[in-house]
Amino acid sequence: MAQVDTRGMSCPQPVLMTKKALDINSAEVTVLVDSKTAKSNVERYLNLTGYTINTIELDSKTHTFEISAKKQ
Known part of the structure; x- marks a missing residue:
């Protein structure tokens, strides 16, 4: 599983x-984000x-998206 950490990025x-x-x-x-906009x-x-x-x-600011295959 690939992990993309975008925390701190706009x-x-x-x-x-x-x-x-x-x-x-x-x-x-898996994608990590730490802002509402992201x-x-x-x-x-x-x-x-x-x-x-x-x-x-994960907490009030940090979210993880677990992404799997496209919907059929």
């Missing part, structure tokens, strides 16, 4: 890094592109 970098990781390994990717933008991108995601809140 948009659009988290979305671009997520896209790049999925282009390389679309099977399973969370919203990454989540929107994943939903629009059809990926199945599980969002985990």
Whole structure:
């Protein structure tokens, strides 16, 4: 499983890094974000592109997206 750590990065970098990781390994990717804007933008991108995601809140600012294969 690939892990993308975008904590401390401003948009659009988290979305671009997520896209790049999925282009390389679309099977399973975990993305860490630490801002509401990054969370919203990454989540929107994943939903629009059809990926199945599980969002985990690590604390009030940090979230993890566990991304698996695209929905059929």
